[in-house]
Amino acid sequence: MLSYFFKRLSTAIPTLIAISIVIFTILALAPGNPLGEFASNPAITPEIRENIRKSLGLDQPIYIRYLKWIWAFMQGDLGYSFTSKSPVLALILQRLPTTLWVAGIAYLLSFLIAFPLGILSATKRYSWLDQIVTTVTFLGFSLPTFLTGLLFIVVFSVQLKWFPFIYNSTLQVTNWSSFIEQIKQSIMPVCVLGLYQSAILMRFVRSAILDELSQEYVRTAYAKGLGSFAILKNHILRNAMIPVITLMALDIPTIFTGALVTEQVFRVPGIGALLIESIYRSDTPVVMAITFIYAILIVIGNFVADLTYSFLDPRVKLNPKK
Secondary structure (H helix, E strand, O other), X not given: OHHHHHHHHHHHHHHHHHHHHHHHHHHHHXXXXXXXXXXXXXXXXXXXXXXXXXXXXXXXXXXXXXXXXHHHHHOOOOOEOOOOOOEHHHHHHHHHHXXXXXXXXXXXXXXXXXXXXXXXXXXXXXXXXXXXXXXXXXXXXXXXXXXXXXXXXXXXXXXOOOOOOOOOOOOOOOOHHHHHHHHHHHHHHHHHHHHHHHXXXXXXXXXXXXXXXXXXXXXXXXXXXXXXXXHHHHXXXXXXXHHHHHHHHHHHHHHHHOOHHHHHHOXXXXXXXXXXXXXXXXXHHHHHHHHHHHHHHHHHHHHHHHHHHHHHOOOOOOOOXX
16 A cells, blocks of 8 residues: 555656646746736836836746746745735635535535435436436536526525525624524525536436446346345445546545636635636736645545545555556
């Protein structure tokens, strides 16, 4: 296990370095001027603008800026925002609790919905239950989240007036009533994210279980007199979870980085909304930090998924020589 860990680490580090170079180069060469807000201000002279440019390090060659950025990133210094002049790490930590609250609950909701429905849909194939679940699932991942978000706002906020359609970021949970308000304003973005994610995950669970139901070992288990529940629990699920684990591992970074579209629709002040705002403002340090953190989380998620494979299926061996 330890040798496998170091082998994966030896491949993950060059991968992350390559990703960081690509991200930095694209953002450095992308159109947009981080000093654009000063362009229309007559009080900012060209000399002052050039001094600001030098203070931000934008006058240096791109490779020098990259080396300084990656070295500071390794030390935990993500730089300073061009627009707010605040530390990037402080901006991310400020938005992180909201993102974890909304996206984390949505991910848990999708897990609780997708697994039971996926298992039932696969074991009751072509039944009325399978037809209903399949139809709802197709609708779930066919409709984009911005459309379902707008439908939720029209129905539950405008028409029924059950929930607020804008997330109140200034709300402080200090008592039971404020906690209820926090729950109410989180229901719609959580449901939009959870239903979309559960539709995708449910299709993976259903397909994976259907692939295993036709295997020889399943027919052998039935021939030995084992019950359907025992075969499903002890044999089918562990083998069927391998592709599902891959999908879940790739989706775990979403919990930390948020949902870009949904946070914009409901005005949720999460990391996804911070990323969109920073792209609009050409705030390169914030965009670089969030995208690179996302890449790191994806690499970690893949590594955790690989470790999980050997636990689910004993046929998968962690052999560092291969």
